[in-house]
Amino acid sequence: MSKCAWCGRPIIWIRGPDGKRMPIENGFTPYKRHDGRGWCNKLYTGAGGVIECIILPEDRADEADGFAHMFHVCPKKPSYHRPRPLTRREKFKAQYE
Numbered sequence: 001m002s003k004c005a006w007c008g009r010p011i012i013w014i015r016g017p018d019g020k021r022m023p024i025e026n027g028f029t030p031y032k033r034h035d036g037r038g039w040c041n042k043l044y045t046g047a048g049g050v051i052e053c054i055i056l057p058e059d060r061a062d063e064a065d066g067f068a069h070m071f072h073v074c075p076k077k078p079s080y081h082r083p084r085p086l087t088r089r090e091k092f093k094a095q096y097e
């Protein structure tokens, strides 16, 4: 089990869809499957798969279609770790949405 270097929470390192290592939460988050329309959340499997879904609050876990890991958004990570800039393809897409 790894711990986040900044906040100390237990995390799991997986290889994300782009092949880069990324931290996910050790705990499981309940979700409902996404119907393909509009906004959705993303959760991750321990094997690095991405699940497009709607995250449920813990008290609605009995309605869940499944459980997966949330990306570790660190509350203590220094701010110089900014998200990567958009790729050309994403910029192009953003213009038409």
Ligand SMILES: [Zn+2]
Binding pocket: 004, 005, 006, 007, 008, 009, 072, 073, 074, 075, 076, 077
């Ligand atoms: Zn952290």
